[in-house]
Amino acid sequence: FTPFTIKDIKAQGLQRLEIGTVLTYLPLAVGDQLNEQTSRAAMRALYGSGLFDDVRLERDGDTLMIVVKERPAISGFKIEGNDKIGGDELKKSLADAGMAEGELFKRDLLSEVQQELQRQYFANGYYDVQIDTEVKQEPNNRVNIEIQVTEGKATKIKEINIVGNQAFSKDELLKAFQLKKTNWMPFQKTDKYSKQQLGGDLEALSSYYQDRGYLKANISSVQVQLSPDKRDLYITANIEEGQVYTIKSNRISGDTILQTDFLERLLSTKSGEIFSRKLATESADRIEAALSDIGYAFAEVTPLPEVDEEKREVALNYVVRPGKRTYVRRINFAGHGDTHDETLRREMRQLEAAPFSKSAVERSRVRLTRLPFVEEAEVDTQPVPGTDDLVDVSFKVKERAPGSVQFGVGYSGSAGFLVSGSLTHTNFLGTGNRVSFEVNNSQISRVFNVSWTDPYFTNDGISQTASVFYRKSESVIRYSSGFNSNIVGFNLTYGIPLSEYTSLRAGFGIEETSLEAYSSGTSDEVLQFMRDNGSRFSTYQFRTGIARDTRNKTFFATRGSLNQFFVDASLPGSDLGFYSATYRSELYVPLPFKFIFSANTNIGMVDDYGGGPSEVPPYEYLFAGGPRTVRGYNDGRLGPRDSLGFALGGQLRTTMQNELIIPLPIESDQKSTRMSLFYDIGQVYLRPSDFDVNELRTAAGVGFQWFTPFLGLLQMSYAFPLNDKPGDNTRGFQITFGSGF
């Protein structure tokens, strides 16, 4: 047709779409010239919009008439029979591809969906599947789509055979495989064939050989064979082992930045030993890590083997390419809500406008996870666009409920119904300061304690904790023997970092105590003590100690250890001269299959400075038994009895909790929940000299911890005392909310 200038544009056949939408896709406008070439462009654009099944351009005088046939809308979409593949994510991916109710129906999309579904079935090892689709026309240009899937039996791996293996047995090699042949296990998943997994397994097989000296081992061919009834798969890998090679020498070449002798100490491939690709790659990684710690984030180290065929020796040449030294431009935080930016930034071991150090960034991330109000922290390093040596580091933080209402519910014969409540907020107003307000009230004792800790009293992390407490207990302290005591005290302690992981504790405390005794209700031991030392004392204590904490998280740590050795000694001028020393350690050792072994040891000793009657006040005695010391025994009831038969406590407490932490297949595992089998052992002795191994009480059982949103850490345990003696007061099920940390 002859080209003409467009005076007006109209559309025909529009049912639902607005004329405006059509115009947005039309490259023509009123006044343009319509000729061969622009009309073809218009057609392509309109089809490209995906909105129309058919488009025609017609001329009506000088108006351009666009005749369209809208694509039908999908009014119903159903997929059935797809048990093995699909569920929600399949529906979502289909919806994103435009195959959902309310979307426009594109015919080629349906065959694409069918192909994709079949490919996914094959990828998951279902070779015997039938997929048929049905499109029903509906009035008002709408369609109803049904996809019917008939799944046959899953094709399972019947046999994996390895040919050509002399050095190692077939069973040993097959251990390196993820794919396994069908065995008796009912819900076995590893016998499903997947091409990528087979590729990974073959890689594992060849590196198994290369890690044991067979430098030239390679897999000559692999066959995947299907039984005629499409039920069984046979996989055969043919391997040529080649010879064993030993390492002749190690050399580091290229621009090493750091002195080569320093780097050589990082190598674990020693000359004379058998060649191992794993050790070579590990050594290369270590050099890369060293370089990236002084700013070369993109360093590359490649171990090149120079092979001497007849002597079958390898000279390893580590070629170092440092790449550009990188600097950090900005460090950003996200997800920390109210917490002040400074509370997170002061934990950073990497600074801005400074050389990038990978280990410093990683340690910064670990320090964030150790904040009590942070559950999880992830870090992402992105190059700054337009530069080749600047990066931005962004930390994404997932917060845990910082505040925790902590209360313990317990009932014990003597102390009556024990309620202890406390409000602890580990991130007060986002400043990272820890405020705790504790009230402990029961028939027999009333405790009131306020403490305030500022972890960054100075920039370099000297922490300051101040706390005031008042402790009044009628007739007996929880378990021991019949006397009242009123104690008012104040203490101030500082934590001084000596290195990244160790810190010194220094501080002092003042206590005013008054005791009351009853002629009938108080045990002889207490009466004896009051005869020796009177009933009112004031003591001034120097509190010191050292702590080293390398755990990767305060709660639910999975690696590292905490060792604390604290000593509180009374100073001259106090009425009572005694000291208390406690050693507390938590050790976490990761085991294979995500199990973790953890051992919490707690050894405490209280003694006076010797000479003369004992000046260790009864309320300072240590107790054991209960959830935090030896589970399976009632709260504080281990150890010697006083003259009235109540637990007296003692001056030496040795307890140890060994736990095997079991991985749970739930999402919150090791984040806010933890399950473990435990074996506790411990005892309290009156005098340190009374220590006797076979007096130690043991118990075993199962424990469960859950960091609740509001009640802090909830700990439940059910224990079976193993060697309880008559008169021990045992208790199977124990529960506490919240725990000191």
Place this chain on the structure above:
Amino acid sequence: CSDKKKVREPTPLADISNPAVRPHTVWTASTGGSGKYYSELRAGVEIDAIYTAGLDGRVAAYSLDKGKRLWSVNTKSRVAAGPSVSNDLVLVGTLDAEVIALKRTDGSEVWRAKLSSEALGPPVGEGGIVVARSIDGRVFGLDASNGQRLWNFDRSVPELVLRGISKPLISGTSVIVGMENGRAIALGLTDGEPRWEQAISVPAGRTVLDRLVDIDGDMIEGDDCLYVASFGGEVVCLSPTSGEVGWRRGVKSYNSLALGGGKVLVSDESGVVWALDQTSGAAAWKQEGLLYRRLSPPAYFGGYVVVGDFEGYLHWLDPSDGKIVARTRVGSDPIITQPMVGGDLLYVLNRDGKLAAISLPQKK
């Protein structure tokens, strides 16, 4: 309660009122077999004895008439192919990539040859040459006297193939090999040089499964035609000397073929038994009563077409119209290899290694 359609349900068997013939089992023996595993084990029926092998490594010989065991030896390796007999050697292939040759008379081991992968192809031998095949697509020519490699021929194998290799067929001075890529090739028996190559079926389709075209069953030579069946969907008659195609018929089968009554007998992939005219390939009849019963290759014996299924039944069909005329049972394990005719007995071997000799009473 799930009404999900099951894929490929085996058709249940109707009972036969008056069977036209009552086959009678003369003797049975248990020969090792391959348990649940697919194998290319067969009964090697010869004029002097019948030779069998099992995955447990046992190779044995039985007398034809009474099934008395003449000798039995343990090769201590997983035999999965054969045995086949050539001159005075009994040849088997193992999953540990070896071909073993034993003496025919007493089963003592003569030699062992190492191949590049599992020797799943039943070895054949003629005129001092033994031809063996491994699953990585290689064909080996070995010296029958000591097992030394004389020549080897290599052709790449598609990504996914059917388990099982077709038995090479020696015709004249060449050996014809049906390969996994759907092509048949003739190699010189003495030098392994390719003489002609013919495509039986060409892979088509998008997924790896649609592109399966293996030639798995054994080929069979008629008077002027070599018959080859492929899983790609064709049975083809081609000239053994030039490879030219006589006729093609669209039947998909991984089973060996058989000749009988002027017809080519095929049991196809979905359990239909076909009889094709030898010269024209036209389908004389097809029996669909055994759909999806995973049939064994057919055999022609005593004027009847015999085929086994996955429940150990042996079905006897009338060769003129394919009607099922009788049914017997040989144990309850699947029959996957071709029943072998020897004299007036039919030898049937099932996957569990049970060997039965069956005879037909003279029709009244």
Place this chain on the structure above:
Amino acid sequence: CSNEKKKGPAFDTSEKSEAQLKAEAAALYRLARKDLDSSQWQSAIAYYEDLSKRYPFTEIATQGEIERIYALYRNSDSDRALSAADKFMREHPRNGHIDYVLYLKGLTEFYRDPSFSSMLGVQSYLGDVSADSRAFDNFSMLIQRFPDSRYRSDARERMVYLRNKIALHEVGVVRFYVKRGAYIAAAKRAEQVIAQYPGAPATFEALELMESAYRRAGLNEQADDAARLLAGQPNPGAAVLDLGGTEKAPWWKRLLGGSDNADVPDSTAVPPPEGTTPAAADPAAPQP
């Protein structure tokens, strides 16, 4: 196990005339709008979703989609509101209310998660400001693309507030780095504040901190340059900086992280425009 056919929504698939179809859609829309106006966000959202599913791509369904975004925002269902808004802008690039959708996106980010300190009436700038910068970007896109939109003035006012808040946050970081002894980091951050947030009152303090950072690092030339800028004389070759206000918040307010910034704009957003939709109009009326 349940294998009866899953019944789809009650569809009467009988052939219906265009007008009848429109009448049904309008009736459903009015139901939704009634709930919207009486702040029944949940049920309003459900109606709107039903509307766009059963009468897709109709004029009224499009309007319904806008009002659904507003309902999600008021229901403080931020993530769903934002993704609904993005989907709307993708599918209806030339719709008349795109400016309103952009405005809603800005508001959703603005009131993303009410912080504890904001309950005390103190808009703390010390916490996470990433949502605020996203809000700032949405509002600025609104102003650039729709200079004459009716929401321009409110958006502008919120942008000023956000800019000051983000600038104060950045200056807080500069203060930390000076305290920590990382003087170059402090100077660089201060420089970014001045470059990205001209006119924010915090730029003045940023310049002060930059000068002391350079001084302590021993880079006196840079420190003198900063001092000159502070005193208002332009630097050779550098434009005069728009330092905005010089006043600083009283110490107790800064302690809580507040600032005597312009107080927080009114939080009740403007409901969706009613006039332009055919809702009130008689459903059978011809389309505009």
Place this chain on the structure above:
Amino acid sequence: CQILYRLPTRQGNVIDQRDLNKLQIGMTREQVKFVMGTPVAANPFRDERWDYFGYYKSPRGQSTSRTVSLYFADNKLSRMEGVQQASTEDLSAPDMQAIQTDFKKEANDSRTAAPPVDRQTPIPGGTP
């Protein structure tokens, strides 16, 4: 030096004497940037000069710093200040030694606690 462990502070570029010796008058900005890297502490108000400033304060409190200013006349390197070693004791060296000793100490600290970032062993030559 006090026993208190203060966090090490590193600021600005790490200046390496070997790089400085490669600089010649007349180089373009890109060439200088290729040799020295981006000037992290460049002065925002003065376009015509680039300051490479290196500063390091060790955990025990000793601090070393060095400034190299490069002037450009119509985008060509025209003048260099502080390029030669200021004094006999190699100013740039402490920076490297300090970092190395510091690195070794950190390495065995972190080795006991958490092994260096654990990663799958990449195929040789793979970037971290």
